[in-house]
Amino acid sequence: MENGKLKAKRLFFFIFSFIASSLIAGDLDNIDISLDLGDVDKPYSYKGYLKPEMYYIDDKEKYTRFKSELNFEGDYKKDLWYFKGNWSGYYTTDKYDTSTYGIVNELYVKYGDVHKNVTVGKELLKWGKGYAYSAVSFFTRPKNPLYPEDLKQGYELIHLKTINTLNSTVKNYSLDLIYMPSSNAFNSDLKKSQNWGAKLYMLYNDIDVDFMFEKSNVYPDKYGADFSFNLMTELEMHGEFAKDSDSKTSYLLGSKYASDYDYTVTFEWYKDWSENKFIYAKISQKDFFIDYLTAYVTGIRNYTQNMNSLLLGGSYDFKNNFVLTAEYLTSTKQKQTKLSISYYF
Numbered sequence: 545m546e547n548g549k550l551k552a553k554r555l556f557f558f559i560f561s562f563i564a565s566s567l568i569a570g571d572l573d574n575i576d577i578s579l580d581l582g583d584v585d586k587p588y589s590y591k592g593y594l595k596p597e598m599y600y601i602d603d604k605e606k607y608t609r610f611k612s613e614l615n616f617e618g619d620y621k622k623d624l625w626y627f628k629g630n631w632s633g634y635y636t637t638d639k640y641d642t643s644t645y646g647i648v649n650e651l652y653v654k655y656g657d658v659h660k661n662v663t664v665g666k667e668l669l670k671w672g673k674g675y676a677y678s679a680v681s682f683f684t685r686p687k688n689p690l691y692p693e694d695l696k697q698g699y700e701l702i703h704l705k706t707i708n709t710l711n712s713t714v715k716n717y718s719l720d721l722i723y724m725p726s727s728n729a730f731n732s733d734l735k736k737s738q739n740w741g742a743k744l745y746m747l748y749n750d751i752d753v754d755f756m757f758e759k760s761n762v763y764p765d766k767y768g769a770d771f772s773f774n775l776m777t778e779l780e781m782h783g784e785f786a787k788d789s790d791s792k793t794s795y796l797l798g799s800k801y802a803s804d805y806d807y808t809v810t811f812e813w814y815k816d817w818s819e820n821k822f823i824y825a826k827i828s829q830k831d832f833f834i835d836y837l838t839a840y841v842t843g844i845r846n847y848t849q850n851m852n853s854l855l856l857g858g859s860y861d862f863k864n865n866f867v868l869t870a871e872y873l874t875s876t877k878q879k880q881t882k883l884s885i886s887y888y889f
Contacts, residue, residue, distance in 0.1 A: 668698030673782035737762035
């Protein structure tokens with residue numbers, strides 16, 4: 545024990561003597577004793593947000609609803625191991641009901657490198673090219689077309705992936721293999737079943753192409769394909785088509801224009817598995833008259849059932865992790881005003 549203390553004292557004396565001698569020699573400017581923690585790669589990361597929302601709903605009755613969401617996401621990487629978790633907690637209250645609940649959106653472990661890996665756990669797969677809707681997202685929950693970015697919850701599954709690069713017209717290709725069981729313990733919101741699937745991706749002459757299928761012992765089997773490419777730097781085209789073993793079809797055709805002036809136009813025409821046909825359009829503009837203000841308009845028409853929705857909104861980024869959002873929604877069924885303030889950490 546004494547030897548350890550003696551060594552520590554000697555080390556301290558050596559460092560102190562070195563710095564002192566440098567001061568005497570006038571070479572202080574040549575010494576760099578700083579430690580830049582920013583250059584050290586952390587094996588973990590985390591982020592999240594708190595989003596209180598207030599709704600004024602004009603339905604058959606007029607009433608106010610309050611909703612709050614707390615979201616936390618974290619990951620950890622060690623050698624070839626990667627762990628990720630995403631959780632959301634909700635509190636909702638109005639004159640009809642009050643509820644508090646939490647959802648594990650993702651919780652999985654991945655082993656392997658970027659070329660070959662296997663994932664086990666609850667993962668959100670992002671198949672398909674559509675923004676508001678996807679006909680080929682076989683192992684993913686449906687999107688809300690008004691808020692497609694709000695989809696966070698995945699399914700419990702096993703996912704194998706391999707990626708390769710070629711020196712030919714097919715520049716890259718990847719293969720995904722999926723096994724997704726449904727039971728009382730896993731994916732209990734689905735019928736008890738065994739579900740398998742695969743997706744083959746290719747980059748062919750600067751065109752992204754996917755072929756995928758899902759096979760189930762309970763649900764109809766599904767097969768599909770999608771594509772996307774750029775007609776020009778600002779304009780992207782995409783499409784999807786899928787068919788199941790009951791001869792039902794679903795498809796989508798769309799485009800997205802992103803200008804150099806920070807406005808974006810997205811247009812899609814699609815048919816869902818319930819035979820409803822939709823037209824979807826969204827226009828957004830950053831720095832709309834005011835710096836840090838983003839304005840957007842989303843319109844959806846279900847011309848099979850003759851129903852319409854129009855969403856007008858704006859969000860202001862205070863650049864201190866706070867974002868204020870105001871929206872007005874009018875649809876065939878109801879009218880709604882929403883005000884929210886989000887804090888990101």
